[in-house]
Amino acid sequence: MVFDTAGGSLAFLLGRLLFGLVMAFTGLNHFQNTEAMVGYAGAKGVPAPGLAVPFSGGLLILGGLGIALGAFPLLAAGAIAVFLLVTTPLMHDFWAVPEEDQQSEMTQFLKNAALLGVALVFLTLSTTPWPYAVGVGL
Numbered sequence: 001m002v003f004d005t006a007g008g009s010l011a012f013l014l015g016r017l018l019f020g021l022v023m024a025f026t027g028l029n030h031f032q033n034t035e036a037m038v039g040y041a042g043a044k045g046v047p048a049p050g051l052a053v054p055f056s057g058g059l060l061i062l063g064g065l066g067i068a069l070g071a072f073p074l075l076a077a078g079a080i081a082v083f084l085l086v087t088t089p090l091m092h093d094f095w096a097v098p099e100e101d102q103q104s105e106m107t108q109f110l111k112n113a114a115l116l117g118v119a120l121v122f123l124t125l126s127t128t129p130w131p132y133a134v135g136v137g138l
Contacts, residue, residue: 009131016130019118020068023060023080030057044091059083067122070133077122084119088112 003009030037030053041049059079066076092112094105129135 003128003131012130013132015118016070016122017068019115019122020064020066020076022064023115024064024068027057027060027062027064030054030060041091044093046090056083056087066137070130070135072137073122073126073130073133075137077119077126081116081119081123084112084116088116 003012034053037053038049041053046052060083063076063079063083066072067080088109092105092109094102094109097105
């Protein structure tokens with residue numbers, strides 16, 4: 001297994017920290033810029049954006065911290081995967097925006113698609129003991 005080497009274990013830890021902390025920071029932004037994010041979500045047709053924005057922010061914070069710490073990885077990776085699966089086509093619908101916005105929305109769509117791939121890798125590995133993890137829920 002890749003975790004059998006010191007380099008593999010450290011690389012996995014670094015990957016967990018980078019991915020998890022970025023996701024948690026992104027979720028924190030949902031609370032720091034709630035008004036703007038609710039307005040944007042409403043403009044994109046998100047139902048109940050005043051509830052959806054803080055709920056999705058909570059998913060990102062808890063999921064990101066769970067992955068970074070190695071706590072409840074199935075729930076943590078699952079929360080982020082669900083968030084990305086739902087929000088990516090809804091919020092970054094580059095095919096349905098004016099031409100001047102298409103490149104920006106496509107970039108965000110592709111970024112989120114890549115992040116979804118990473119979340120699915122963590123989800124796949126969620127039943128394997130993670131090195132340097134707090135180990136809760138593993």
